[in-house]
Amino acid sequence: MAWITDMQHVLDYIEENIDGEINFDEMVELTGNGLYHLQRSFSLLTGMTLTEYIRQRKLTLAAVDLRRGMKVIDTAVKYGYDSQDGFTRAFVRFHGILPSEVHNPTSRLNACSPLHVNLTLKGGIMMEYRMEHKPSIRLLGIRQHFEGVPFGKDRENQEGNLFMSTRAVQWLLRGMSYESSNTDVVAITDINEEDYSFWYCAQPDDWSFDHLYDQSVTGIDFMDRFGLETLEVPEGNYAVFQTPHKKNPVESYMKLREEIATEWLPGSGYTLRDAPELAIYHWYSDPNKEKRTIEIWIPVC
Secondary structure (H helix, E strand, O other): OHHHHHHHHHHHHHHHOOOOOOOHHHHHHHHOOOHHHHHHHHHHHHOOOHHHHHHHHHHHHHHHHHHOOOOHHHHHHHOOOOOHHHHHHHHHHHHOOOHHHOOOOOOOOOOOOOOOOOOOOOOOOOOOOEEEEEOOEEEEEEEEEEEOOOOOOOHHHHHHHHHHHOHHHHHHHHHHOOOOOOEEEEEEEOOOOOEEEEEEEEOOOHHHHHOOOOHHHHOOOOHHHHOOEEEEEOOEEEEEEEOOOEOOOHHHHHHHHHHHHHHHHHHHOOOEOOOOEEEEEEOOOOOOOOOEEEEEEEEEO
16 A cells, blocks of 8 residues: 555655656655666556656646747746757647647647546456566577567557567577477566667576587577677566467457556555566467467566
8 A cells, every 4th residue: 555655645746846846866755665666667557657757747737838828938947948949849749739839729739637546446356376486597688679668559569570570589599498499588677767678588508508609519600690698587576477368469468467567566565676577478389379378477576
């Protein structure tokens, strides 16, 4: 319950200071959990970054002030923009019109309403999960920079592009997998306000790691061109969830991930741990592809 109360305190702080200086350090003090935890929790719950939400709220109220007759430069200063040009660019991206066009009768404006923690009887859903203590492991994979938040609207397209454009590396990593060649392993790391890292990984054994660039073993002299990187996953507890078995479980994956953030995590008694989040794609075990499933591994403490 304290976790929910802390988030409401953050939302209240934003609204109280929306036309002044919003200090991230002060928001962190309201939660007592650190900036990383605050940013990650917010993005998991809302599908947007904390910075994006603040920007949208400022631009929503800026449009109201402009319609009431405030000058563009004064509005820009009020909502923390260093220049009128910077404010105008942000305003156009959000509203689709120039600040000077707000009085046009045909103009349409966007609005982001304030977020509130709504304690109702909406929950009560049954969510099956298991707890696993995972030892530290070493993964090998390719990493790409993804924009937005890990479970926002931009995730699906970026992930699809990665899977379609890196087939050779996927085949290589799958063949090196210590556990099973019938699964794909995905990791999410480096989450911040604007972007994160998306990994496609495998878990080779120690011998494979030691001889990764040994030409006498690999038979090729261009292993370094694959851009492989090592990801260290620290020891710790994971809450593991699983999608229903179906031909295409990706849609179920996104829905389940949202339920984990909005339904399970707030009332679970656990908090997020600073470790990679993992997803295990069980794609290849069923010849008819009707029993595919995805496991979601949430690092908790």
